[in-house]
Amino acid sequence: MKLPIYLDYSATTPVDPRVAAKMIPYLTEHFGNPASRSHAYGWETEKAVEEAREHVAALINADPKEIVWTSGATEGDNLAIKGAAQFYKGKGKHIITQKTEHKAVLDTCRELERQGFEVTYLDPEQNGIIDLGKFRAAIRPDTILVSIMFVNNEIGVIQPVAEIGEICRSKGIIFHCDAVQAAGKLEIDVQKLKVDLLAITAHKMYGPKGIGALYIRRKPRVRIEAQIHGGGHERGMRSGTLPTHQIVGFGEAARLAKLEMASDNERIRSLRDRLLAGIKELEEVYVNGDLERRIAGNLNVSFNFVEGESLIMAIKDIAVSSGSACTSASLEPSFVLRALGRSDELAHSSIRFTLGKYTTEEEIDYAIDLIGRKVSKLRELSPLWEMYKEGVDLNSVQWAAH
Amino acid sequence: MAYSEKVIEHYENPRNVGSFDKRDESVGTGMVGAPACGDVMKLQIRVNDSGIIEDARFKTYGCGSAIASSSLVTEWVKGKSLDEAGKIKNTQIAEELALPPVKIHCSILAEDAIKAAIVDYRKKHGLEQPAEQPACKAA
Numbered sequence: 401m402k403l404p405i406y407l408d409y410s411a412t413t414p415v416d417p418r419v420a421a422k423m424i425p426y427l428t429e430h431f432g433n434p435a436s437r438s439h440a441y442g443w444e445t446e447k448a449v450e451e452a453r454e455h456v457a458a459l460i461n462a463d464p465k466e467i468v469w470t471s472g473a474t475e476g477d478n479l480a481i482k483g484a485a486q487f488y489k490g491k492g493k494h495i496i497t498q499k500t501e502h503k504a505v506l507d508t509c510r511e512l513e514r515q516g517f518e519v520t521y522l523d524p525e526q527n528g529i530i531d532l533g534k535f536r537a538a539i540r541p542d543t544i545l546v547s548i549m550f551v552n553n554e555i556g557v558i559q560p561v562a563e564i565g566e567i568c569r570s571k572g573i574i575f576h577c578d579a580v581q582a583a584g585k586l587e588i589d590v591q592k593l594k595v596d597l598l599a600i601t602a603h604k605m606y607g608p609k610g611i612g613a614l615y616i617r618r619k620p621r622v623r624i625e626a627q628i629h630g631g632g633h634e635r636g637m638r639s640g641t642l643p644t645h646q647i648v649g650f651g652e653a654a655r656l657a658k659l660e661m662a663s664d665n666e667r668i669r670s671l672r673d674r675l676l677a678g679i680k681e682l683e684e685v686y687v688n689g690d691l692e693r694r695i696a697g698n699l700n701v702s703f704n705f706v707e708g709e710s711l712i713m714a715i716k717d718i719a720v721s722s723g724s725a726c727t728s729a730s731l732e733p734s735f736v737l738r739a740l741g742r743s744d745e746l747a748h749s750s751i752r753f754t755l756g757k758y759t760t761e762e763e764i765d766y767a768i769d770l771i772g773r774k775v776s777k778l779r780e781l782s783p784l785w786e787m788y789k790e791g792v793d794l795n796s797v798q799w800a801a802h
Numbered sequence: 803m804a805y806s807e808k809v810i811e812h813y814e815n816p817r818n819v820g821s822f823d824k825r826d827e828s829v830g831t832g833m834v835g836a837p838a839c840g841d842v843m844k845l846q847i848r849v850n851d852s853g854i855i856e857d858a859r860f861k862t863y864g865c866g867s868a869i870a871s872s873s874l875v876t877e878w879v880k881g882k883s884l885d886e887a888g889k890i891k892n893t894q895i896a897e898e899l900a901l902p903p904v905k906i907h908c909s910i911l912a913e914d915a916i917k918a919a920i921v922d923y924r925k926k927h928g929l930e931q932p933a934e935q936p937a938c939k940a941a
Contacts, residue, residue, distance in 0.1 A: 744840075794837065
C-alpha cells in the first residue's frame with residue numbers, strides 16, 4: 401500500500417495507463433497539426449481528433465458536431481456563460497445560478513455583473529439541493545440564462561438537472577450545466593435532459609489535465625459568442641491549435657468510462673459506505689449534504705469539536721481536502737457548508753473524502769483506523785469537546801470573537 | 803501549507819495537555835477565541851503561595867499552529883511570577899515557532915490566554931489587577 405493514500409479524486413484523478421499508452425504516439429510519431437489540410441500528417445491527426453470527439457459525444461449521448469474542445473471546464477464554463485449572455489443580451493440581462501457553484505461559474509457571473517448583467521444567486525436547501533419552487537420563483541421575464549451544476553464538487557450532491565431543464569425550455573431560457581463532477585460517474589443523456597450547454601473535463605475521469613469539452617446543443621439551436629479568436633478552429637467557437645494527444649486521451653478516457661462506469665461505481669459505492677460505517681463509530685460525526693442523492697465516491701463529513709486543518713495535519717497519511725478554507729488569512733469556513741446552514745463549528749470541522757476506481761479496501765480500512773485514532777486524540781485536546789462532555793451548550797457561551 | 807519543524811514537534815507531542823479543577827483556589831483559567839473563528843484556547847495555571855506559577859495545562863480547538871502556540875506557552879509560564887508571565891508577548895511566540903503571517907493570530911490568542919488566566923487568578927484572590935494592558939486583537 402502506497403502512502404499517502406489518495407482520497408481526493410474530486411480534485412483530480414491519475415491518468416489511466418491505457419489512456420496514457422494511447423496518447424504517447426500522438427506526441428512523438430503522429431505530431432501533425434490536425435488543421436493541416438495539405439498532407440498526411442494533418443489528415444491522420446484530424447482523424448484521431450474526430451474519433452475522440454465521437455467517444456466524448458457518446459458518453460453524453462450527443463452528436464459529435466455538438467462538442468467543442470476547450471482547455472478544461474473553467475474555460476468551458478466561461479465560454480458557455482459569457483458566450484450565451486453576450487449572444488442573448490438583446491432579450492434580457494438576468495441570469496440565475498446558485499451559491500454553491502464552482503468558482504469558475506461564480507466568478508464568471510461576477511464578471512458579467514460588472515458588464516451590466518443582473519445575477520440571482522440561489523441558496524440551496526439544507527441537503528445541498530436546489531428547491532424547484534424557489535428556482536421557478538426566481539425566474540423573471542428578462543431571464544436569459546440559468547447555470548446550475550450537475551454534481552457539487554464539495555459534497556457530491558446531484559441537482560435536479562432534468563426538472564430544471566424542463567422549466568428552462570418551457571420559458572425559452574438557455575440552460576448551462578457544469579457537469580465536471582458528473583461526467584464518467586453518472587449517466588448523462590442530453591437527448592433526455594433539456595440542457596443547452598454542458599461543460600466537462602478529462603482529468604476528473606482518468607484522462608489528462610488541460611483538455612475539456614463544451615457541449616453546445618444544435619436542436620433547438622443554441623448560439624454563443626466566441627471568447628477566443630484566431631484561426632477559426634472548432635467552427636469558430638474556440639480558436640487555437642488542437643492538442644491532439646490530450647484530445648486522444650480524453651476520447652479514450654470517455655470510451656473507457658462509458659464501458660466501465662457502472663461496475664466501477666458499484667465498487668466505489670461499497671467502499672464509500674464502508675468508510676462511512678467505520679467513521680460513524682465515532683460520536684458526533686455529521687454527513688454534509690444529502691447522502692442518497694449523491695455520487696458514489698463522495699463523502700463529506702464534519703467531526704464536531706475538531707478543527708479541520710489540524711485534522712488534515714494529523715491524518716497526513718491520507719490525501720484529502722478540507723471543506724474549510726482556514727489556510728487562508730480570512731478564517732472563513734467553506735462557503736458551501738455555510739450555504740447549507742451548517743454551524744460555524746461544523747463548517748470548520750469538515751473533511752472531503754473522494755474515492756475513485758483505484759481505491760482499495762485495504763486503503764479504506766487503514767483510513768478508518770487512522771481517522772479514529774486522530775479524531776480521539778484531537779478531541780482530548782479540544783476544550784469544546786470537554787465542554788460538550790460536561791453538558792455545556794456551546795451556543796449559550798459568550799465567545800469573544802477575535 | 804508547510805509548517806515549521808517546531809510547530810510539528812509541539813503538535814505531535816503537545817506538552818501539558820489537560821485540565822485542572824477550575825474551582826480550585828490555586829488555579830487561574832483563561833478561555834479565549836471562538837468556534838466561529840476556528841480556534842478556542844483554554845489555558846490554566848496553578849500558582850503556589852509565593853505567587854509563582856508551578857504548573858500549567860491547556861486544551862485547544864484550532865489549527866496546528868494554535869495547538870503548538872498554546873503548548874509552548876504552558877512550558878514558558880512555568881516557574882514565572884504572574885507579572886513575568888504577563889509580559890510574554892505574541893511576537894516571542896511567533897518567532898520561536900516561526901509562524902507564517904497568516905498564523906500570527908494563533909500567537910496573539912496564546913498571549914491573550916495567559917493574560918486571561920492571570921486575571922482570573924487575581925480576581926479569585928482579590929488581588930489588584932495591573933493597569934489594563936490592551937490585549938492584542940486581530941483585525
